[in-house]
Amino acid sequence: MTIDPTQLADTIRAHEAAQGQPVSRLGYFCAPFRPTSGPLSDKVIKVYRGLPDAAALDRLAAAHDDYVAALRQTGVPLPETDFRLLPLDGRPIPVIVQAALPESALMRPRMQAEDRESTLAMMQAAGQVIARFWNAADQIPARIGFHPSIRNFAVLDGEAIFYDTFPPLIHYSRQEMGRMLLLFSDKRLMRLIGPLMRRRVTGIQDEWYSAPETLVGLVGSACRLRPEYEQDYLNWGRDFATREMPRWADEAIAGMQQAPRLPGYWTSFRKLLGLQGEPNL
Template sequence: MTDLAALAETIRRHEAAQGQPISRLGYFCTPFRPADGPFSDRVIKVYRGLGDEAALDRLAKAHDDYVAALLDAGVPMPATEFHLLQTDDGRVPVVVQEALPESSLMRPRMQVEDLASTLEMMEAAGQVIARFWNAADRFGTRIGFHPSIRNFSVVAGVAVFYDTFPPLIHYSRDEMGRMLLLFSEKRLMRLVGPLMRRRVTGIQDEWYSAPETLVGLVGSACRLRPEHARAYLDWGREFATREMPRWAEEAISGMTETPKLPGYWTGFRKLLGLQGEPNV
């Protein structure tokens, strides 16, 4: 069982030292890995707290259900725990996750490895996407998946997924749209976002669509390695037919050329200074 007092002390020491984060992506938090101590083999993600205790309890239950659903669907994941940690400012959500080798992160590998290797990683990630969506119907609730390149490591040829927050289960589309604002680490997003709530809410739509998650993966690969875009598009169309026939027609229609990010999303990224770094 996790020693929550030791976890709280680890977080306090990290914040006091303003330690080096291992990711600067910062949609919802800046993950860190302690250099020493009982959590040196873990990545810690501390999220913003909420004043609504019932909403926090619902979030904890949703996170437990989401991790269970991902595992049940056959999604490879590192050991993951969710805690509502008591602080001077109230309870805050904390995810503690088994650390994966930095050398296994898919995005940096996609940037530097040869075409054959990157296609192998695409196949590994695609298999996880197909496995999830082919199982999703049995959960009987609104459930989504965000299998972007930055949310995978590839270890011994297996794509390991590690993005469990916010938990994409049970919440309605409008509720998830509000969560994207409530838990944003960027104050500017929380201030400006409500003025563009409809567009912020739309960010999530790809995560709840089987064909769009595959198209999103291929689009990211094409943007990372434009010199290989044709090969990635060919792979994506063939993979959709082979492994996701229920959604092949829609997926293939999105991969006739390099998929583009929606204009409002690229605008938000620029506004917030977000980079496509691994969301470890």
């Protein structure tokens, strides 16, 4: 992806001045936006908090490059994605630029609006990406995770496309990733209070590093979005685990005997993070 860094910096400053066109308020680390005009109007831009530690930022950039490469290697469809440390106001800031997907393809609003057959077809498309990733993840010689929630997919022409690459779930230890969840939180309150609950904050990531739990999490999200189809989604999930993820089927099926629920501490964190909309992880 060829992007003029001056144009990118100017676009970000203009957005900060005018608040542009946010495309998401559900993000944990930033609110992505798509410029309404200009050379980057076909891109989604994600601006994250900077850090005073230059070595940590360099490590983050390298990890992101490795994570995108690993996702592609394991067969996860991604839009064109570019990570850079952009000098803004005299300091490097992590910025991700992605090719924009049609808003009409975003899985979460589609799951809320469409009928049973269509939502089950989207679940199948997303499930295939989850299974493809985990069945190939042994190829990656590093600790690697995946966060395939409904809000992180678009479904276009029957294919699920994943678009959430931050934080890069590769190389970092469990404790390091727990610290990242606090360091890069967009909410000051979370950065202040979060360290007092470090064990629970650290535990948020555990689902992302577990093959059966990522599938159970997808089904739980669907059940919360469309409770009238709860049994259909549970039946789909149990059957899918047996067919497509046999190594983890027993554990996944055990988690889908009834609609999976979010743990209470996570809904509390959502309030601290100021996230909008129904809980959907």
